[in-house]
Amino acid sequence: MTQYFNEMYQGGKVRPPYARLEDWMKAMPAELRTLKQAEAEDLFRRIGITFAVYGEGGDPDRLIPFDMFPRVFTGAEWARLEKGIKQRARALNAFLVDVYQRGEIVRAGRVPSRLVYQNEAYEKAVAGIKPPKGVYSHIVGIDIVRTGPDEFFVLEDNCRTPSGVSYMLENREIMMRMFPDLFRENRIEPVDTYPEILRRTLASVAPEKCTGEPTVVLLTPGHFNSAYYEHSFLADLMGVELVEGADLFVQGEFVWMRTTEGPKKVDVIYRRIDDAFIDPLCFRPDSMLGVPGLMDVYRSGGVSICSAPGAGVADDKAVYTFVPEMVRFYLGEEPILQNVPTWQCGKADDLRYVLDNLSELVVKEVHGSGGYGMLVGPKSSKDQVESFRAKILADPGNYIAQPTLALSTTPTFVAEGVAPRHVDLRPYCLVGERIELVPGGLTRVALKEGSLVVNSSQGGGVKDTWVLAE
Amino acid sequence: MLLSVDHVTRYRYDRPVRAVMQSHRLTPSKFDGQKVRDWTVTVSDGIPGGSFRDGAGDRVQGWMVKGPVSEVEVRVTGTVETLDLAGVLRGHREVVPPEVYLVETPATQADAAVVELAKRAAGADGALSMAHRLSELVAEAVAYKPGSTQSQTTAAEALAQGQGVCQDHAHALIACARRMGLPARYVSGYLFADAEGVPHEAAHAWAEIHVAGLGWVGFDPANRCCPDARYIRLGSGLDAQDAAPIRGVARGVVSEILDVTVAVQSLQQ
Numbered sequence: 001m002t003q004y005f006n007e008m009y010q011g012g013k014v015r016p017p018y019a020r021l022e023d024w025m026k027a028m029p030a031e032l033r034t035l036k037q038a039e040a041e042d043l044f045r046r047i048g049i050t051f052a053v054y055g056e057g058g059d060p061d062r063l064i065p066f067d068m069f070p071r072v073f074t075g076a077e078w079a080r081l082e083k084g085i086k087q088r089a090r091a092l093n094a095f096l097v098d099v100y101q102r103g104e105i106v107r108a109g110r111v112p113s114r115l116v117y118q119n120e121a122y123e124k125a126v127a128g129i130k131p132p133k134g135v136y137s138h139i140v141g142i143d144i145v146r147t148g149p150d151e152f153f154v155l156e157d158n159c160r161t162p163s164g165v166s167y168m169l170e171n172r173e174i175m176m177r178m179f180p181d182l183f184r185e186n187r188i189e190p191v192d193t194y195p196e197i198l199r200r201t202l203a204s205v206a207p208e209k210c211t212g213e214p215t216v217v218l219l220t221p222g223h224f225n226s227a228y229y230e231h232s233f234l235a236d237l238m239g240v241e242l243v244e245g246a247d248l249f250v251q252g253e254f255v256w257m258r259t260t261e262g263p264k265k266v267d268v269i270y271r272r273i274d275d276a277f278i279d280p281l282c283f284r285p286d287s288m289l290g291v292p293g294l295m296d297v298y299r300s301g302g303v304s305i306c307s308a309p310g311a312g313v314a315d316d317k318a319v320y321t322f323v324p325e326m327v328r329f330y331l332g333e334e335p336i337l338q339n340v341p342t343w344q345c346g347k348a349d350d351l352r353y354v355l356d357n358l359s360e361l362v363v364k365e366v367h368g369s370g371g372y373g374m375l376v377g378p379k380s381s382k383d384q385v386e387s388f389r390a391k392i393l394a395d396p397g398n399y400i401a402q403p404t405l406a407l408s409t410t411p412t413f414v415a416e417g418v419a420p421r422h423v424d425l426r427p428y429c430l431v432g433e434r435i436e437l438v439p440g441g442l443t444r445v446a447l448k449e450g451s452l453v454v455n456s457s458q459g460g461g462v463k464d465t466w467v468l469a470e
Numbered sequence: 471m472l473l474s475v476d477h478v479t480r481y482r483y484d485r486p487v488r489a490v491m492q493s494h495r496l497t498p499s500k501f502d503g504q505k506v507r508d509w510t511v512t513v514s515d516g517i518p519g520g521s522f523r524d525g526a527g528d529r530v531q532g533w534m535v536k537g538p539v540s541e542v543e544v545r546v547t548g549t550v551e552t553l554d555l556a557g558v559l560r561g562h563r564e565v566v567p568p569e570v571y572l573v574e575t576p577a578t579q580a581d582a583a584v585v586e587l588a589k590r591a592a593g594a595d596g597a598l599s600m601a602h603r604l605s606e607l608v609a610e611a612v613a614y615k616p617g618s619t620q621s622q623t624t625a626a627e628a629l630a631q632g633q634g635v636c637q638d639h640a641h642a643l644i645a646c647a648r649r650m651g652l653p654a655r656y657v658s659g660y661l662f663a664d665a666e667g668v669p670h671e672a673a674h675a676w677a678e679i680h681v682a683g684l685g686w687v688g689f690d691p692a693n694r695c696c697p698d699a700r701y702i703r704l705g706s707g708l709d710a711q712d713a714a715p716i717r718g719v720a721r722g723v724v725s726e727i728l729d730v731t732v733a734v735q736s737l738q739q
Contacts, residue, residue, distance in 0.1 A: 100525075101565065102565075103567060106567075113567070113569055114569070117567050117569040117570045117572075118569060118570070118572055118573055120573070122570065124525060124526065124566050124570050124708070125524065125525070126525070127524070127525025127526070127565050127566045127570075128524065128525035128565040128566075129525070249489065249534075250491060250519060250532065250534060251517060251519070251534050251536075252517055252518070252519055252534070253519055253520045280719055281491060281492070281493040281532075281717045281718065281719065282493065282717075285711065285717070285719075292491035292719045292721075293491045293492075293493065293519060293532050293534065295493075296493050296519055296520045296522075296530060296531075296532035297519065297520050297532065299520065299522050299524065299530070300519075300520025300521060300522040300532075301520075301522075302520055
C-alpha cells in the first residue's frame with residue numbers, strides 16, 4: 001500500500017498552514033456548503049470560463065469543477081519552490097539561446113545532438129537569432145507534483161504558451177468574493193498582480209528599434225479557440241489590445257495594427273498561436289491565422305514575439321531528461337527541483353532495471369502523448385505487463401520509464417463531506433528583463449477517489465492555491 | 471565565368487487584391503565560388519521590409535505592395551563572377567548545424583522505393599562517393615521531362631513515375647541521401663545553359679549533401695554533374711517550398727496567373 005503525503009494532516013495532527021482552514025471547514029454546515037458550491041458554479045458560468053485546460057480535449061463548453069477547499073503552501077515552502085522554478089526557467093532560456101547559436105551544450109556532449117537538431121520543434125528559421133534580453137520563453141509553466149514534506153518533482157516544462165493562468169486568477173477572485181473572512185484570518189499572498197507583471201515582462205523585451213513606450217498586443221487564433229476566454233481575459237486585465245491575424249499587417253520594417261485612428265506600430269506580440277501558424281511566408285503556407293511577413297520583421301529586429309518561435313525545443317519529453325544537466329551547465333548550480341527519475345530503455349542498464357521492475361513503473365513512448373501507448377504497471381494485469389514487455393524489447397529506444405508517483409493529497413469537498421484527493425501544481429514563471437513569479441499557481445485535483453489523473457477530461461477539477469505570508 | 475541574370479516574375483490577379491506580401495531569397499549566396507558585381511531586385515510599387523542574413527547564410531528580404539493592385543512584377547537583374555569549385559560550397563558562413571538537414575519533410579519523405587534506390591549506394595567507399603553514386607542513381611531513375619510533374623509532386627511520386635524536372639531530381643536525391651544518414655538540402659538558383667547542355671529552365675534547383683571534412687557539396691542529378699561556374703546559388707532549405715526564392719501571399723486573391731521569364735547569359739569566358 002503506497003503512502004501518500006497528506007498536505008493537511010500528518011500523524012493525526014493538522015499541519016500549521018491548514019490550521020485555520022480546519023476551523024473553517026468544521027464550522028461550515030452541509031447546507032451552506034451546498035449553497036456556496038452552487039454559488040461558485042454560477043459565478044464561473046457567468047464569467048464564461050469554460051475552456052479545457054492545456055488543450056486536453058473534452059467538451060469545450062463544460063465547466064471545470066471548482067473545489068472550494070484551498071491548497072496551501074507556507075512561505076518557507078514557497079520560497080524554496082520559487083528558487084527552484086526560477087532556476088529552471090533561467091536554465092531553459094539559456095539552453096534555447098545556446099542551441100540557436102553555438103550549441104555549446106551539444107558540443108560538450110551533455111545533450112545528444114539528435115534530440116535538439118532533429119527535434120520537430122527546432123526552428124531552423126531562427127538559428128542565429130538572439131531575441132531581446134536573450135529570452136525565448138517568457139512564460140514558463142512548470143508542472144510540479146509533491147510526494148512528501150520537502151519532496152517536489154517536475155513532471156513537465158511548458159515553454160511555448162502555457163494556458164490556465166486565468167483559472168489561477170478566477171479561483172482567487174471567486175474565493176475572495178464568497179469567503180471574505182478567510183482572507184482576513186489568513187495572510188495570503190496576492191496573485192492579482194500577475195497581469196501587470198506579465199505586461200511589464202512583455203514590455204521589457206521590446207526590440208531595440210522600439211523607442212518610447214512599447215505597444216504590446218495579444219494575438220489569438222480567434223473565438224473558436226478553446227482558450228479564447230483566457231486570451232480576452234488577459235488582454236483586458238493587462239490593458240492591451242486583443243488581436244487576430246487579420247488585425248495586423250506588415251509594412252516596411254514593422255508590424256502594424258489596424259485601428260480606427262489609422263495604423264499603429266506594434267512592438268511586442270504575446271501570441272497564443274503555434275509556431276506553424278504565425279506566418280504563412282515562413283511556416284505553413286495554408287495558415288489563415290497568422291500575419292504574412294511577420295517572421296521577416298521579427299528576424300530583422302522590428303518586433304518581439306513571445307514566446308519566441310522555436311522555444312518548443314526546450315520542453316520536449318525527451319529533452320526534459322536533460323534539464324538538470326542544463327542547470328549545471330549554464331548556471332553552475334545544482335538543480336533545486338528534481339526531475340522524476342527517468343530510465344531510458346535504449347540504455348542497457350536502464351533497460352534491465354525497467355524489465356525487472358515493470359509492474360511498478362509507468363512506461364511511456366518517447367514521442368507518445370495523451371496517454372496512448374503507455375503502461376501503468378501497478379494498474380495493469382499480468383498479461384498486459386507481459387505483452388508490453390515484448391513491445392519494449394522489440395524497440396527499446398522508443399520507451400522511457402518512470403516510477404509511479406505518489407501524488408500528495410489535499411482535503412477536497414466531496415459528496416460525503418471532505419476527503420483527501422490527489423493534486424498537482426502549475427506555477428507561471430515570467431521571464432523578461434527580470435524573472436518574476438507570482439506566489440501561487442493553478443492546482444488541479446483528481447476528484448475521483450484514488451485517481452492520480454488530474455486532467456479535466458478525466459474528472460479533474462481546480463482549486464485556489466494559497467501561499468501564506470511569513 | 472561572368473554571368474548576367476534577368477529574371478522577371480509577373481503575378482496577375484483577375485481582380486485587384488488588397489495587398490501582396492512577399493519574402494525573397496533572391497540574392498546570390500556569399501561563398502568562394504561566386505562574387506556579385508551588381509545585383510538589383512525591384513518590386514513594382516513595392517515597399518521594402520526587413521532584410522537580414524538567416525542562419526543558413528541566405529539573404530532574406532521582405533516586400534509589401536499596397537493594394538488595390540492587379541499586377542505585381544518582381545525583377546532581378548545583375549552580374550555575378552563565378553568559379554568552378556567542383557560543387558564544394560567553400561567559404562559559406564552559416565550557423566545551422568548540418569544535422570538539421572536530416573529531417574524529412576512531406577515532399578522528401580522516403581517510401582519503400584526510395585529506400586530501395588538509396589540502398590544501392592550502400593557499398594560506396596565513403597560519404598563523398600556515396601553522394602556521387604546517389605546522384606547517378608537518381609539521374610538514371612528519373613528522366614528529365616518538362617511538364618511531367620507539378621510543384622506539389624513529392625520525391626516518392628516522381629520516382630514512381632520515373633520522370634520529372636530539376637525539382638523532382640533534387641527532392642529524390644535529398645530523400646535518398648537522408649535515408650543513408652547524409653544531411654541533404656534543396657538549393658535554388660540559376661543555370662547558364664550552353665549549346666551542348668541538356669535543355670532546361672534557367673531558374674534551376676539542385677541538391678547539396680553534407681560530407682564530413684569537406685562540408686556542403688552540390689549535386690545536380692538533372693545535369694549529371696556538380697555545380698560549376700555555370701551555376702549561381704541563391705538559397706537553400708529542407709525542400710523546394712522551404713528554399714523558394716519567392717514566397718508570397720495576396721490578400722483578397724481570387725485567382726492568380728504566374729508568368730516567369732529567366733535569361734542567364736555569359737558575358738565573357
